[in-house]
Amino acid sequence: MSQDQRELSAPKGTRDLLPPESWAWQSVVRLAMDTFAEAGYAPIETPIFEHTEVFERGVGEATEVVGKQMYTFLDRGERSLTLRPEGTAPVMRAVLEHNLHRGPLPIKVAYAGPMFRQERPQKGRYRQFFQVGIEAIGSDDPRVDAEVIEVGTRFYSAAGVETKLLVNSIGHQDPSCRQGYIKLLVEYLEANSSSLAPEDRERIGANPLRTFDSKEAKTKEVMAGAPVITDHLCPSCAEHFEAVRGLLADVGVGYELQPSLVRGLDYYTRTAFEWTSTNLGSQDAVGGGGRYDGLSESLGGPPLPGIGIAPGIDRIMLARQARVSEAAPVRVYVVALGDAAKGESFRLATRLRAAGIGADLDLMGRGMKGQMKDASRSGARWAVILGDDEMASGQVTLKDLGTGEQETMPSDQLEARVRS
Numbered sequence: 001m002s003q004d005q006r007e008l009s010a011p012k013g014t015r016d017l018l019p020p021e022s023w024a025w026q027s028v029v030r031l032a033m034d035t036f037a038e039a040g041y042a043p044i045e046t047p048i049f050e051h052t053e054v055f056e057r058g059v060g061e062a063t064e065v066v067g068k069q070m071y072t073f074l075d076r077g078e079r080s081l082t083l084r085p086e087g088t089a090p091v092m093r094a095v096l097e098h099n100l101h102r103g104p105l106p107i108k109v110a111y112a113g114p115m116f117r118q119e120r121p122q123k124g125r126y127r128q129f130f131q132v133g134i135e136a137i138g139s140d141d142p143r144v145d146a147e148v149i150e151v152g153t154r155f156y157s158a159a160g161v162e163t164k165l166l167v168n169s170i171g172h173q174d175p176s177c178r179q180g181y182i183k184l185l186v187e188y189l190e191a192n193s194s195s196l197a198p199e200d201r202e203r204i205g206a207n208p209l210r211t212f213d214s215k216e217a218k219t220k221e222v223m224a225g226a227p228v229i230t231d232h233l234c235p236s237c238a239e240h241f242e243a244v245r246g247l248l249a250d251v252g253v254g255y256e257l258q259p260s261l262v263r264g265l266d267y268y269t270r271t272a273f274e275w276t277s278t279n280l281g282s283q284d285a286v287g288g289g290g291r292y293d294g295l296s297e298s299l300g301g302p303p304l305p306g307i308g309i310a311p312g313i314d315r316i317m318l319a320r321q322a323r324v325s326e327a328a329p330v331r332v333y334v335v336a337l338g339d340a341a342k343g344e345s346f347r348l349a350t351r352l353r354a355a356g357i358g359a360d361l362d363l364m365g366r367g368m369k370g371q372m373k374d375a376s377r378s379g380a381r382w383a384v385i386l387g388d389d390e391m392a393s394g395q396v397t398l399k400d401l402g403t404g405e406q407e408t409m410p411s412d413q414l415e416a417r418v419r420s
Helices: 004-005 021-038 052-060 064-069 088-097 142-158 176-189 198-206 206-215 217-223 235-250 315-320 340-355 368-377 388-393 411-419
Strands: 047-052 071-075 080-083 107-116 128-137 163-169 269-277 285-291 308-309 332-336 360-361 380-387 395-400 406-410
Touching: 004 411, 021 107, 021 128, 021 315, 047 052, 047 088, 052 064, 052 080, 052 088, 088 128, 088 308, 128 142, 128 315, 142 163, 142 235, 142 269, 163 235, 176 198, 176 206, 198 206, 206 217, 235 269, 235 340, 269 340, 285 315, 332 340, 332 368, 340 360, 340 380, 340 388, 340 411, 368 406, 380 388, 388 395, 395 411, 406 411
Parallel strands: 332 360, 332 380
Antiparallel strands: 047 080, 071 080, 107 128, 128 308, 163 269, 269 285, 285 308, 380 395, 395 406
8 A cells, every 4th residue: 555545544443434324323322322311321521532640540550451552642741641542530530520529429421432442453343432331420339230231231222232241240459359359369370370371471460350351262271260259259249249130130131140251441340241242253242331439549539439331332333133213314305307496496405404304405416317316315205306397386296215106285385294
């Protein structure tokens, strides 16, 4: 590829989203935000880039995201900034900055936007990827965990994605719970280090839980016999997890207990979960989430428990079985026959739009055949035909582009007819 060709192509790991796929994409994003709003989650917007410390302190310097995948740069003031690789830490930063935690709790917010990670591109995984998400901050009640998981499950179902829900508890970050378990895990890994893949040996000291996520066959064989966190939860975490599972059963949310499930970010505690799809092959995750009760303190705030989810839209678009409503919003295409009708077609399209009816028209001077082809491509249900006869009588011809049936009516009755 020449230098000129490279400059005219999207950067590696990114893509352009074009019609008609863009209509379906926007429909799924709107569906997500509407589903979240029905459960009381209000929209929040945070900057696409943050001070790098937000992620180093919140996500964890030992994580692969911070250590290898972030897009970090210095601005003109020599400040280190990072394109956000995930949405939870920025939301918590915003909550603390604006003192939302001093108001009514829990804080329930939803977001949608691009994230950035410099990882190896593959099908459905991009360096600029798009997530929707919800965060419930300020309560450690098991009902909050169950609500977040139920809302996420309902969104996937509405979006036409057949999923399997995996759940686990990874305990609290204290000596009586996760720290005691990690000591056992490290001892096991060190005793079997010669059988681990080289990259996974390096994780023993820095992030031993991540060995459960290894894709290496040698490591997977070792991890099949590793101790699991669910056998070593403290009484408080065990009770909390049992309550979450009971609540999910109460509302009919099916799940599979997955004791080896861990999340890749340091802030996760207690409940962790992931949705997978059978339509994506080995890379089958379409989203996940978990509780992050220590994130606020890591950013310098007070104790403030929280839990959230982050469905990935790129993966969802690949995994969908049924389609949500994704038709283009154009309902009527105005066809002008002859020069005299061109001005009237513009006025009529404008009138329909003002009445809340999506309308488009030919702007290239095409003939009848070309305009009808364009009408079909537009996704419109109806074509409104204006010719000399219609202009003289104050009428229009309305054609159903699906059935081919057409009728003539007074122009001032058009809006009512289309709505009916």
